[in-house]
Amino acid sequence: MxxxxxxxxxxxxxxxxxxxxxxxxxxxxxxxxxxxxxxxxxxxxxxxxxxxxxxxxxxxxxxxxxxxxxxxxxxxxxxxxxxxxxxxxxxxxxxxxxxxxxxxxxxxxxxxxxxxxxxxxxxxxxxxxxxxxxxxxxxxxxxxxxxxxxxxxxxxxxxxxxxxxxxxxxxxxxxxTKLDKQFVQQLEQTKTPDQDAIVHTVQKTPDTKTVKVSVSGDVIQIAKSYLGAPYRWGGESPSGFDCSGYLQFVFSQVGVQLPRTVSDIWNATTPVQKPSVGDLVFYETYKPGPSHAGIYLGNGSFIHAGNNGVEISNMSGSYWQQRYLGAKRVSQ
Missing domain, CATH: 1.10.101.10 (PGBD-like superfamily/PGBD)
Structure with a gap:
């Protein structure tokens, strides 16, 4: 450059x-x-x-x-x-x-x-x-x-x-820049009930063990740092992500290994009635069943790897609202 x-x-x-x-x-x-x-x-x-x-x-x-x-x-x-x-x-x-x-x-x-x-x-x-x-x-x-x-x-x-x-x-x-500890400190000072740091467990596939992981400000901070990264079918790095590749990459940065496909991530996570910050939100898009997912940011928005690359979308938008399947919690 x-x-x-x-x-x-x-x-x-x-x-x-x-x-x-x-x-x-x-x-x-x-x-x-x-x-x-x-x-x-x-x-x-x-x-x-x-x-x-x-x-x-x-x-x-x-x-x-x-x-x-x-x-x-x-x-x-x-x-x-x-x-x-x-x-x-x-x-x-x-x-x-x-x-x-x-x-x-x-x-x-x-x-x-x-x-x-x-x-x-x-x-x-x-x-x-x-x-x-x-x-x-x-x-x-x-x-x-x-x-x-x-x-x-x-x-x-x-x-x-x-x-x-x-x-x-x-x-x-x-x-x-308000990053690293400053980001978490600010989150702690201004959090609402759905912004609490989350510590949950979920049983993954039979050959993986169950451990506890914190899913909160760190995941959101990492997810947002790749805003604007391009979309690429099958992509799983900042040079190009598809939706599940993006989720797998982001969560791997905090030591959580997600499956590679949206349907497998859906099956490996715990359903929640209402998403909290750091939870995953799932959608039915190009085929029946869960085929797209992103990370819930709070206030009705989520971050995901869409057709325009990593972006933030509103869940209440007409496209997403009618395709919403539900929210699930990531922990392992």
Whole structure:
């Protein structure tokens, strides 16, 4: 991944001026570098121009929330209007012409726009599995600077965590995360009756012995750390999971060995009337009987390896509600 340890030289003197004016140095995403090159090497863009540079101009104005038109590459009345607004905002000559001064200022302001959420990382508290618009901004910024190539989905999963860590290491900016003991401590402080740490036993197959295992915050924490991992039929590792492979992998991290198929997991676990955090919830999907399962998170949601990869779904959604078979407890 670019930007982890070595930073290629950016194009021309424009990059040099940025390096002097900013305390942090970056390598931009390859596409962003190309866009900047197209724009900085273009002639003055004026009303009536129709080319790739105008498309880049429109895109960059939109990125900093200063363009609401279509990115069509046509320098028309609307594009001229927003160029003038940009020039006025940053005390440039307001003529509606995207000359070198305007272009360089636009590239600079776009860069600062994406830098802001990364500067604020040290002030944020980010949980693995967290979804928010702030995480989307962080992902977009990490992508802009060449650290993140995943989906901009607002979920702080493994790819986002890795990219943020690389950014931290390169620029010595700490990111606070509520993990490990902090996660369990918070759970203990805020738990509701269905969030109590669970210690249960269940008889597995005849050739396995019965032992006690705690199923609570550790399992949930581990399960959420793989949010965004891709789906793969037969997959049983972070490079690709199917639903039972995901369950088997997660529980193996706390010393619990689950069977490999959903139907065998169903047969090897204990029925419960109402699921608690860490229990399994089962569904009948592509064939009769239990064919899909996930881990209950509380508040009517569960985490599972679905068609879109490891994700969190709502049990009350129409698809899942009508296919729900019941909940079972994992212990061994």
């Amino acid at each position: 670019p930007g982890m340890s070595q930073h290629p030289v950016l194009f021309g003197t424009l990059a040099t001026s940025f390096a002097i004016s900013q305390p942090l140095s970056f390598v931009l995403d390859v596409n962003i570098q190309e866009q900047n090159k197209v724009l900085s090497e273009s002639k003055t863009l004026t009303y009536g121009t129709h080319n790739e540079a105008v498309s880049v101009l429109q895109k960059k104005l939109k990125n900093i929330n200063m363009f609401k038109g279509e990115e069509d590459g046509k320098f028309g009345v609307m594009t001229e209007h927003y160029v003038k607004k940009f020039q006025a905002k940053y005390q440039l000559n307001v003529n509606g012409r995207a000359n070198k001064e305007t272009i360089y200022k636009l590239i600079q302001k776009e860069r600062e726009h994406y830098l802001e959420p990364l500067k604020n990382l040290e002030e944020e508290t980010i949980d693995v599995g967290m979804y928010s618009e702030d995480v989307k901004k962080i992902q977009s910024a990490l992508h802009y600077f060449g650290y993140y190539q995943g989906k901009i989905d607002g979920i702080y999963g493994p790819l986002t965590k890795e990219a943020a860590k690389a950014f931290q290491e390169d620029h010595k900016i700490p990111v606070k």
